[in-house]
Amino acid sequence: MLVQLDPAAPEPLYRQLRAAIAREIEAGRFAAGELLPSSRALAADLDLSRNTVNLAYQELTAEGFLESIPRVGYAVNRDLRRYLAEVPAATPSPHISWETRMGDLGDDLPHVVRSPERHSEPYAFVVGEPDVSLFPTAAWMRAMRTAMTSDHIGASLGDRFDMDDPLLIDMLAKHVLPARGINAAADEVLITMGSQNGLYLVSRALLDRNKRVAVEEPGYPDARHIFKRRGARLVPVPVDDQGMVVPRSLKSIDLVSVTPSHQYPTNVTLSVGRRQQLLAQADAQDFVIVEDDYDSEFRYQGRPTPSLKALDDSGRVVYLGSFSKFLAPGLRLGYVVADAPLISRLRDLRRYMLRHPPGLLQRTMGLMIEAGDYLRSVRRSRHALKDKWERCVECVAEHVPWEASLPSGGLSLWLPGPEGFDAVAAAADALTEGVVVEAGSVCFLREPAPRNHLRLGFAGTRKEAIEPGIAALGAILRRKLA
């Protein structure tokens, strides 16, 4: 196998190795089903750590290039031809060095890798995947048809430069934000293309290479990539069963990024005491808090806790909301609530990026909320998800061979395994039996990242698949621990 790696390149070695192996496979230099060298042999051959080789193999497995064969190793996916047919071959540009022109992103953190074909596995506990069958299609179509009538077509199809749809802003202020304890004026709200877009805009406005950002550990990897690419220094802050363990001092921190409703990925809720500590420190030490409230409504016992923003009277909390989890991530709609001067800057940044999120989507959403269909749909989803969550909790208690504490909320389960348990290997084994779960290592900033955490998304999983899927997973876990 022809592999040339450059330790001085900005791209981590495991990504370079992954790309080299993928190229060899795409070029047909391996037969379908052919075994790859063991990680030990390849590591020795290339003078790399086994970890680097394993990471490359795991990514290739997640992407469908390889399959993991328990107790044998990694082989080229036997279904590869079908898969490759869907992947357009990259066209080499021998005369231009794009890498030199584009420069370094300054981001060597590992990425969350998810391949779409995993949804068709029999027991797909895919994290972040909603149940699209719950989407209120009829109500959405009704609202969209109305959005195209003469009263609304200007708002739906016109160019608004940097402005948002006033109807959607009004509906958010009247019907959505009050449920989170937030009062906001029109100039304190910006519509985004999802909370990730909000995180990006806020980072663009507030961060540079002199800034330090405190992030939850474990935490949301995509937020870290965004902060890192602005050049900011990341400071991990541990999380326990009450959420972020607020340090005695957060001096010299410029921004704290938190997920208080259901901490990502553990799902614990930030306790009231911790919220007060964090707000008091933000005041005393002059930092900004970004509250990512991506799935607040999905609490299955008791009422959703009010947002951190609701407790904030200093204006230091920048609130990120999203329709991704309550309706569908493919809509790409969310919002930021913050003090007017910051919103005005975000609006200016957004203008030169995309002007504004599509008017038709904004007007349709505004009309859905006005008709009461949005809140009805959130209630229905909460019911359906509560059902699945309860089923998952019962099945985990029955089949997973260790004690798991599962906070009541969110869209996925976080299962820390015993010390020494290898969740990365377990997830690869599970995939060979049609069970899609994820290892949690990518959520950690520290190195080496702990490898003993599993994540199971349940929102998009068929309810009938939960019991047999978790039973099959349990059998694999018992084998791994034996």
Ligand SMILES: Cc1ncc(COP(=O)(O)O)c(C=O)c1O
């Ligand atoms: C913690 C967290 N924040 C933000 C996002 C991004 O959501 P959106 O689709 O609104 O961009 C996600 C998506 O999974 C998430 O888990």
